Amino acid sequence: xxxxxxxxxxxxxxxxxxxxxxxxLLAWFVYSSSANAILSTPMEVIERFAGxxxxxxxxxxxxxxxxxxxxxxxxxxxxxxxxxxxxxICFGWFETFRDIVWPIFSIxxxxxxxxxxxxxxxxxGIGETAKIIIVFIACVMPVVLNTFAGIESADPLxxxxxxxxxxxxxxxxxxxxxxxxxxxxxxxMKNALSTGWMAVVGAEMVVAREGVGFLIISGMDNLDISLVxxxxxxxxxxxxxxTFILNRMEGVLCPWLKLENK
Amino acid sequence: MKKNKKLKRLVLGxxxxxxxxxxxxxxxxxxxxxxxxxxxxxDVVATFIDKLTNPKPDxxxxxxxxxxxxxxxxxxxGAACVIGIPLGLTMGxxxxxxxxFNPLFEIxxxxxxxxxxxxxxxxxxxxxxxxxxxxxxxxxxxxxxxxxxxxKRTRTTLINVAKTSGATDMQIFFKVGLPSALPxxxxxxxxxLGTSWATLVAAEMLSSSVGLGYMIQRGRTxxxxxxxxxxxxxxxxxxxxxxFLLSLLEKKIAPWRNKK
Amino acid sequence: MAEARKQITVKGICKSFQNQEQSLQVxxxxxxxxxxxxxxxxxxxxxxGKTVLLNILAGLESxxxxxxxxxxxxxxxxxxxxxxxxxxLFPWKTVLQNVEMHHKFQRVPKKERREQAxxxxxxxxxxxFENAYPAQLSGGMKQRVGIARAYATRSNIILMDxxxxxxxxxxxxxxxxxxxxxxSAEKTTVIFVTNNIEEAVTLGDRILLMSNKPSSxxxxxxxxxxxxxxxxxxxxxxxxxxxxxxMDLAL
Numbered sequence: 094x095x096x097x098x099x100x101x102x103x104x105x106x107x108x109x110x111x112x113x114x115x116x117x118l119l120a121w122f123v124y125s126s127s128a129n130a131i132l133s134t135p136m137e138v139i140e141r142f143a144g145x146x147x148x149x150x151x152x153x154x155x156x157x158x159x160x161x162x163x164x165x166x167x168x169x170x171x172x173x174x175x176x177x178x179x180x181x182i183c184f185g186w187f188e189t190f191r192d193i194v195w196p197i198f199s200i201x202x203x204x205x206x207x208x209x210x211x212x213x214x215x216x217x218g219i220g221e222t223a224k225i226i227i228v229f230i231a232c233v234m235p236v237v238l239n240t241f242a243g244i245e246s247a248d249p250l251x252x253x254x255x256x257x258x259x260x261x262x263x264x265x266x267x268x269x270x271x272x273x274x275x276x277x278x279x280x281x282m283k284n285a286l287s288t289g290w291m292a293v294v295g296a297e298m299v300v301a302r303e304g305v306g307f308l309i310i311s312g313m314d315n316l317d318i319s320l321v322x323x324x325x326x327x328x329x330x331x332x333x334x335x336t337f338i339l340n341r342m343e344g345v346l347c348p349w350l351k352l353e354n355k
Numbered sequence: 356m357k358k359n360k361k362l363k364r365l366v367l368g369x370x371x372x373x374x375x376x377x378x379x380x381x382x383x384x385x386x387x388x389x390x391x392x393x394x395x396x397x398d399v400v401a402t403f404i405d406k407l408t409n410p411k412p413d414x415x416x417x418x419x420x421x422x423x424x425x426x427x428x429x430x431x432x433g434a435a436c437v438i439g440i441p442l443g444l445t446m447g448x449x450x451x452x453x454x455x456f457n458p459l460f461e462i463x464x465x466x467x468x469x470x471x472x473x474x475x476x477x478x479x480x481x482x483x484x485x486x487x488x489x490x491x492x493x494x495x496x497x498x499x500x501x502x503x504x505x506x507k508r509t510r511t512t513l514i515n516v517a518k519t520s521g522a523t524d525m526q527i528f529f530k531v532g533l534p535s536a537l538p539x540x541x542x543x544x545x546x547x548l549g550t551s552w553a554t555l556v557a558a559e560m561l562s563s564s565v566g567l568g569y570m571i572q573r574g575r576t577x578x579x580x581x582x583x584x585x586x587x588x589x590x591x592x593x594x595x596x597x598x599f600l601l602s603l604l605e606k607k608i609a610p611w612r613n614k615k
Numbered sequence: 616m617a618e619a620r621k622q623i624t625v626k627g628i629c630k631s632f633q634n635q636e637q638s639l640q641v642x643x644x645x646x647x648x649x650x651x652x653x654x655x656x657x658x659x660x661x662x663x664g665k666t667v668l669l670n671i672l673a674g675l676e677s678x679x680x681x682x683x684x685x686x687x688x689x690x691x692x693x694x695x696x697x698x699x700x701x702x703x704l705f706p707w708k709t710v711l712q713n714v715e716m717h718h719k720f721q722r723v724p725k726k727e728r729r730e731q732a733x734x735x736x737x738x739x740x741x742x743x744f745e746n747a748y749p750a751q752l753s754g755g756m757k758q759r760v761g762i763a764r765a766y767a768t769r770s771n772i773i774l775m776d777x778x779x780x781x782x783x784x785x786x787x788x789x790x791x792x793x794x795x796x797x798x799s800a801e802k803t804t805v806i807f808v809t810n811n812i813e814e815a816v817t818l819g820d821r822i823l824l825m826s827n828k829p830s831s832x833x834x835x836x837x838x839x840x841x842x843x844x845x846x847x848x849x850x851x852x853x854x855x856x857x858x859x860x861x862m863d864l865a866l
Contacts, residue, residue, distance in 0.1 A: 205594065258716050259692045260720045273707075322474065329467070
């Protein structure tokens, strides 16, 4: 029997979803409409959003703020991916290198990227470089770790296959171990991009003159909670977009993965 | 042969760290970089020992900072576990719960934890409650998500076996769903511990007068790289210890997970 | 039969594995000869050391003691074909790219290696699938790729490690016919490992029975059966029963 989308059971569940979201909106509305509420009403937020699109904030348009943050996060991410993959390969493939460098790396690893902000500002000032370095630090860890894990846990059966087919050790790395780790590496890059996005927002919140992190913090400083909420929506949307793009890239780079998951 | 390898690894590891520290120390001594910007290892050790008892120049001793941060992190993280795990499990198991809470969860899920800081500071003020709440929100998402996915992935065969032996829904939830979700729940708890520790540092950097995040931020304004580095290392070490403790707990509660 | 030329001489191979608690002897004094261009089946129960023996022949593992001598000199990697039980195809390569992998490693020009690969793809009956990814193929087709890839090394020795072990019974019969057809087109020495008696009797010019761990060669059979062999033949069934009894004893 064919089930329609709206048979009675499903309808009940849809009603629950609608109910919960309406309850949230209602609660927001009631709370924010009370006399001395700090929270602005949904209408105010929408108005503010329109305002943000129309007039620049602190001398930069909304697109300018978004572009400033994106530029920082992408630069840091790309540099970190390139260096991280090479470093991860070295850890996974060259035992002596791993033995020497890994302990140093494991001491630095648990320090959250945000905690680097003060030191990096001391080193590089409050300009673009500092922010890119912070994004770099945030992105490089997951890329290195995943590349390392991917290479180290490359399928021994495929390594044997490479060997009996006469691959030399360079070919073993580049044609067998590395492609076998690509899914793990991409997972690391996805992780890196979302961590990097966090880091750039954090860095801009601490010190910046443009960017979405600056936007949200200037909302806080001016007690403009509508602006804060608008910024949150923007930050979340960009975060979702970045994830979406990387997912797409995974499909293009590794067409065989989709087939396997079918 | 195996012993030799272990020894080699140990020796090379120490060698690596020694060379690293050596270069770092020389960089300061030979004046490659100003010690103001990068304090040498010996300075860092001296500052660490000094900060154990000396509240200057940032107002609190290191143990006080640690305690302030740890307290906040554990309150927020603990609350996230207590609320997030049961909610995630029930959402994953009972369809009605799923449909009611999932849309709400999908709304907050893509928001990076740091973005919550301004809203919460504005609404709740700059006190302890606000900061604990920030950490709660940051830790809540991975806790809930992993519990939810974990119980959803319970093998249908296992559920069917339980059903055919006459188990009630509640029995299936506690005896089948819960144990099989446990490994993923733990993954979520670990992730959320990491997130809460990182978010805590950010929250303290933005608004606080005590805590490790405040300490490194203060170190920046008065240009004391030694204090910053002591703070960073403390943050790192405590984060690592917390994760280690969790792994110990995991081995106790879900011993079947790490057996190869 | 005419005097067969010995191609591989294996003498007194022993091999044991160490894990934390104990040492497990897998091969004990394995001695055998392999003749040129013969189809040698090594038959043994489930977890005996058949795969380990093949790995030693291929050079993937080394023996604790004993010797392996090749009449034409010890081959390098790439000079012995190997068919894996679990296919071991590179999932990120298409069928064609998998089959030409050996030539790619040898830096053979693209056009030439493509032609070579296509020859073997046609040989195993996969033309039309050369641009498919392994994930798009059934188990039997995957193993055809594995066989083509092994033959594409142009080795005169092909090792097959329970190549049909992961296939269902129907596909298994088909693949047995297929392997004999391929063999009549490409004359090579084949060492074929299996735990299936019927498969051994269907395929082998000579069958060596291995005992359970620690394994050694306990018996040799030379089926005097005309090809193509029918598993309903009287002589076929007799031989199968004899081997089955011996195998029970060997366990």
